[in-house]
Amino acid sequence: EAGVTQSPTHLIKTRGQQATLRCSPISGHTSVYWYQQALGLGLQFLLWYDEGEERNRGNFPPRFSGRQFPNYSSELNVNALELEDSALYLCASSLPSAGPWGYTFGSGTRLTVV
Amino acid sequence: RKEVEQDPGPFNVPEGATVAFNCTYSNSASQSFFWYRQDCRKEPKLLMSVYSSGNEDGRFTAQLNRASQYISLLIRDSKLSDSATYLCVVVPRAGNMLTFGGGTRLMVKP
Numbered sequence: 001e002a003g004v005t006q007s008p009t010h011l012i013k014t015r016g017q018q019a020t021l022r023c024s025p026i027s028g029h030t031s032v033y034w035y036q037q038a039l040g041l042g043l044q045f046l047l048w049y050d051e052g053e054e055r056n057r058g059n060f061p062p063r064f065s066g067r068q069f070p071n072y073s074s075e076l077n078v079n080a081l082e083l084e085d086s087a088l089y090l091c092a093s094s095l096p097s098a099g100p101w102g103y104t105f106g107s108g109t110r111l112t113v114v
Numbered sequence: 115r116k117e118v119e120q121d122p123g124p125f126n127v128p129e130g131a132t133v134a135f136n137c138t139y140s141n142s143a144s145q146s147f148f149w150y151r152q153d154c155r156k157e158p159k160l161l162m163s164v165y166s167s168g169n170e171d172g173r174f175t176a177q178l179n180r181a182s183q184y185i186s187l188l189i190r191d192s193k194l195s196d197s198a199t200y201l202c203v204v205v206p207r208a209g210n211m212l213t214f215g216g217g218t219r220l221m222v223k224p
Binding site for chain 1: 215
């Protein structure tokens with residue numbers, strides 16, 4: 001069974017640009033979660049999508065947005081990039097019924113803003 | 115105050131040692147508790163769930179104290195391969211989002 005896949009693995013952008021990160025969940029998983037792991041700040045919850053709807057959002061500015069497609073894959077968009085957006089962005093998927101026990105993380109996209 | 119607090123370490127221990135990590139959480143309504151393991155520059159992976167009755171998985175024992183809002187992880191007979199960052203994770207009563215502690219780094223030396 002294929003795991004959670006994220007692309008690209010690395011991304012370098014200039015301050016002020018936009019970044020788009022992609023995530024494909026495990027087959028059958030309808031929930032996708034996005035987390036940010038910035039240096040020194042630990043993993044922080046960004047967004048939760050399920051069945052195409054945004055279910056919850058972490059304490060991040062509106063320039064962090066995303067969507068979930070009918071095939072349950074997801075995109076995270078970061079607009080007006082700032083240097084402090086440099087981080088590892090992790091996507092996880094689960095079945096909603098599995099709750100937090102059913103999380104599987106992808107290997108992440110490392111975003112560097114210069 | 116952070117929602118989930120851990121001593122960042124590093125804990126440097128010799129092979130075969132027993133090491134214990136602690137974690138405190140601030141939201142008394144938290145529902146579920148976990149320990150995750152994260153290797154350098156890799157994704158976190160579930161190590162074990164944590165229950166009030168305590169649970170053991172081989173060399174690993176986890177314990178939850180709801181009254182003190184305290185979670186522990188004990189590793190016996192440390193192996194070189196146990197070197198990693200251990201993340202304490204708490205889940206609020208409503209929702210599936212994970213709240214991570216900052217992690218405790220363990221380095222097991224020969």
